[in-house]
Amino acid sequence: MAPTARSSLALAEAAPRIDPEAIAFDVDGVIADTMRLFLEIAAEEYGIRGIRYEDITTYNVEDCLDLPGQVIEGLLRRLIYGGYRGDLRPLPGAPEVVRRIAGRAGSVLFVTARPISGPVESFLRRVFPDGAGGFELVATGSFAAKTEILKRRGITHFVEDRLETCFAVDREGIRPVVFAQPWNRQPHPFLEVQSWREIEELIQW
Ligand SMILES: [Mg+2]
Structure with a gap:
């Protein structure tokens, strides 16, 4: 590590x-x-799999993940305003x-x-x-x-x-x-x- x-x-x-x-x-x-939930929402709601926790190497996730800006924006909005199926743990x-x-x-x-x-x-x-x-x-x-x-x-x-x-x-x-x-x-x-x-x-x- x-x-x-x-x-x-x-x-x-x-x-x-x-x-x-x-x-x-x-x-x-x-x-x-929070990032674990971010990855869960990405997988369950956007079908984005294969991103590992360790892949998130910058605080601004758009700088380290190869995902469309709109998807990241949607994910972050989900995280902040709630309404996701998973739980923040x-x-x-x-x-x-x-x-x-x-x-x-x-x-x-x-x-x-x-x-x-x-x-x-x-x-x-x-x-x-x-x-x-x-x-x-x-x-x-x-x-x-x-x-x-x-x-x-x-x-x-x-x-x-x-x-x-x-x-x-x-x-x-x-x-x-x-x-x-x-x-x-x-x-x-x-x-x-x-x-x-x-x-x-x-x-x-
Ligand atoms: Mg923090």
């Missing part, structure tokens, strides 16, 4: 532990296995770790750049039918608006899979934690995790 596995553990060991009240999370590609370990953070911090903050929160809100309610001890979802409608929310909430660390957003929050003094995905394998200077277990390791319990 990617060369980044090199440093993630070393970095994690060297990094200061994170206050559970001061960490927040992106949704797509961090707690939600959590990435392995995410529900347990979110629950543990909520138990310690009282609430967990999710910040998505999606324009509407609906499908993501129902995803979170499905994963945490009991509320998991508290979570809050903010849909900003833009990548740029994420930083402002994080600053206002006193967040020091933000787990994110889109490198450009990581650089943007870093410029504003919030430490990004890159959640490793095939589409963020470019070099970066940030703390990186490969899994929710590694996020758990970073928290000051």
Whole structure:
């Protein structure tokens, strides 16, 4: 796999532990296995098979997949506005770790750049039918608006899979934690995790 596995553990060991009240999370590609659903919708509704998860090597999928723009647009619209047959599912370990953070911090903050929160809100309610001890979802409608929310909430660390957003929050003094995905394998200077277990390791319990 990617060369980044090199440093993630070393970095994690060297990094200061994170206050559970001061960490927040992106949704797509961090707690939600959004690309898996993207591939399911492509296969089931468009008959597009043979694309592997690892083939998605850029965040803007049109840059790495050889599909007509209209098809990609349709797929993304489907993802954002819902109405697909499949289900958005959590990435392995995410529900347990979110629950543990909520138990310690009282609430967990999710910040998505999606324009509407609906499908993501129902995803979170499905994963945490009991509320998991508290979570809050903010849909900003833009990548740029994420930083402002994080600053206002006193967040020091933000787990994110889109490198450009990581650089943007870093410029504003919030430490990004890159959640490793095939589409963020470019070099970066940030703390990186490969899994929710590694996020758990970073928290000051
Ligand atoms: Mg994301």
